[in-house]
Amino acid sequence: MKIKNICCIGAGYVGGPTMAVIAQKCPEINVTVVDINENRIAAWNDQDVENIPIYEPGLSKIVEEAKDRNLFFSTDVDAAIDKADMIFISVNTPTKTYGIGKGMAADLKYIELCARQIARVSTTDKIVVEKSTLPVRTAEALKNILDNTGNGVNFQILSNPEFLAEGTAVDDLLNPDRVLIGGDIDTDKGRDAVQALVDVYSHWVERDNILTTNVWSSELSKLTANAFLAQRVSSINAMSELCEKTGADVNEVAKAVGMDSRIGSKFLKSSVGFGGSCFQKDILNLVYIAKSFGLNEVADYWEQVIIMNDHQKRRFASNIVKTLFNTVSGKKIALLGWAFKKDTNDTRESAAIYVADYLLNEQAEIVVYDPKVKKEQVYADLDYLNSRSEKENRQRVSVVNDPYTCTKDSHAVAVMTEWDEFKELDWKKIYNEMLKPAFLFDGRRLLERDTKEEIGFEFYAIGS
Numbered sequence: 385m386k387i388k389n390i391c392c393i394g395a396g397y398v399g400g401p402t403m404a405v406i407a408q409k410c411p412e413i414n415v416t417v418v419d420i421n422e423n424r425i426a427a428w429n430d431q432d433v434e435n436i437p438i439y440e441p442g443l444s445k446i447v448e449e450a451k452d453r454n455l456f457f458s459t460d461v462d463a464a465i466d467k468a469d470m471i472f473i474s475v476n477t478p479t480k481t482y483g484i485g486k487g488m489a490a491d492l493k494y495i496e497l498c499a500r501q502i503a504r505v506s507t508t509d510k511i512v513v514e515k516s517t518l519p520v521r522t523a524e525a526l527k528n529i530l531d532n533t534g535n536g537v538n539f540q541i542l543s544n545p546e547f548l549a550e551g552t553a554v555d556d557l558l559n560p561d562r563v564l565i566g567g568d569i570d571t572d573k574g575r576d577a578v579q580a581l582v583d584v585y586s587h588w589v590e591r592d593n594i595l596t597t598n599v600w601s602s603e604l605s606k607l608t609a610n611a612f613l614a615q616r617v618s619s620i621n622a623m624s625e626l627c628e629k630t631g632a633d634v635n636e637v638a639k640a641v642g643m644d645s646r647i648g649s650k651f652l653k654s655s656v657g658f659g660g661s662c663f664q665k666d667i668l669n670l671v672y673i674a675k676s677f678g679l680n681e682v683a684d685y686w687e688q689v690i691i692m693n694d695h696q697k698r699r700f701a702s703n704i705v706k707t708l709f710n711t712v713s714g715k716k717i718a719l720l721g722w723a724f725k726k727d728t729n730d731t732r733e734s735a736a737i738y739v740a741d742y743l744l745n746e747q748a749e750i751v752v753y754d755p756k757v758k759k760e761q762v763y764a765d766l767d768y769l770n771s772r773s774e775k776e777n778r779q780r781v782s783v784v785n786d787p788y789t790c791t792k793d794s795h796a797v798a799v800m801t802e803w804d805e806f807k808e809l810d811w812k813k814i815y816n817e818m819l820k821p822a823f824l825f826d827g828r829r830l831l832e833r834d835t836k837e838e839i840g841f842e843f844y845a846i847g848s
């Protein structure tokens with residue numbers, strides 16, 4: 385089976401970059417990315433590729449190469465579904481905010497809406513690919529909806545979770561550690577569908593790096609991978625607190641531990657806590673699934689990863705208050721960075737949001753600078769927490785376009801995102817323009833202690 389037309393529902397952080405790379409590497413396949421968010425589609429279609437809605441190093445160039453050749457962005461979801469042989473579902477699967485499983489289970493309403501739309505529109509056989517991260521056995525529900533509400537056409541369901549990391553998405557997509565494809569490998573049609581997707585990826589990924597499994601293993605592997613990654617961060621963050629009490633240094637500990645080849649050095653960087661749209665929601669989902677099978681010890685084990693992460697964010701913020709003589713009321717605190725990590729404009733679940741909220745509750749005045757995050761996003765993130773009125777958020781938080789305006793006249797500066805440019809700032813100038821004593825809190829272990837203390841800063845870094 386040769387795929388000629390691909391449709392991807394969801395033009396977000398996964399759908400956009402993934403489809404751009406497929407289009408670039410498979411010029412004979414037409415790829416249409418659709419979304420109900422008109423502004424997002426308009427931004428993808430902007431004449432100037434620097435204005436695409438997602439910032440990822442290298443992405444604009446790929447979009448420029450493939451757009452209007454075999455890569456298209458549209459709001460006409462029905463038309464793209466109708467034309468496609470293969471449909472990727474890449475919509476958001478946030479944590480439920482209502483009803484059963486509130487605050488834990490994945491909200492699958494967007495997935496179900498896609499399934500019903502695909503069933504209604506399709507008049508030819510389709511391969512439906514789960515690209516979104518989903519609870520194990522979601523494919524069963526999808527199949528049920530498609531088969532029972534469809535027009536009698538054949539649907540094959542594949543699971544093809546995405547392992548890209550924001551900030552390095554393009555590189556991760558071009559050189560993936562592995563591509564995982566789960567399908568109904570017990571039937572001919574299922575195997576054909578798996579092969580069709582293998583053929584797409586084989587345009588640029590070595591066959592040995594494309595794993596094929598049954599659907600349930602594939603679905604569960606994605607949740608497991610995110611749980612393991614987040615667990616490493618929480619593990620090293622737990623040690624960071626112990627380091628601060630004992631005179632050990634978490635970077636030295638991480639290096640010593642990471643050189644053990646059984647452990648490995650990646651993902652052992654201590655910080656103010658992990659953020660991003662995935663880790664927390666996927667672990668909560670895993671916890672929920674385990675609980676629903678009565679596996680309480682399994683659930684408690686993984687939940688601790690989240691508890692530790694929340695603790696890390698809170699203790700960073702409370703340390704600022706304690707260090708500033710137990711009050712930040714009316715004091716200006718400068719936050720450098722708002723994105724959840726460097727090289728992305730994504731702010732979902734960013735530690736900066738929670739630290740700012742904590743400090744605002746202590747009546748601080750907050751000033752934010754981030755090289756890629758827009759002012760409206762900062763306010764939207766704070767408003768979403770519902771901790772105070774929208775008006776108050778705008779009165780007490782300002783967002784500026786320049787790091788020196790951000791830090792001028794502040795009592796304390798906190799590095800929240802590890803943007804490279806923060807290393808190169810004129811820290812002497814920053815010190816001179818701050819109130820004294822000038823406190824500097826490094827939530828990312830980005831800055832050198834010696835040079836900052838030499839300038840005169842009261843310097844605090846996570847884990848030392």
Ligand SMILES: NC(=O)c1ccc[n+]([C@@H]2O[C@H](COP(=O)([O-])OP(=O)(O)OC[C@H]3O[C@@H](n4cnc5c(N)ncnc54)[C@H](O)[C@@H]3O)[C@@H](O)[C@H]2O)c1
Nearest residue numbers: 394395396397398419420421474475476477494516517546
């Ligand atoms: N962001 C990541 O780094 C990452 C990595 C791996 C996997 N994932 C998973 O991929 C999925 C998508 O994540 P994302 O970060 O791209 O989300 P996102 O919110 O950036 O994008 C999802 C898009 O889907 C659109 N959408 C929702 N319902 C729709 C519908 N019925 N029809 C058309 N469009 C619809 C939304 O408007 C939105 O633009 C999630 O399940 C996530 O867990 C994300």
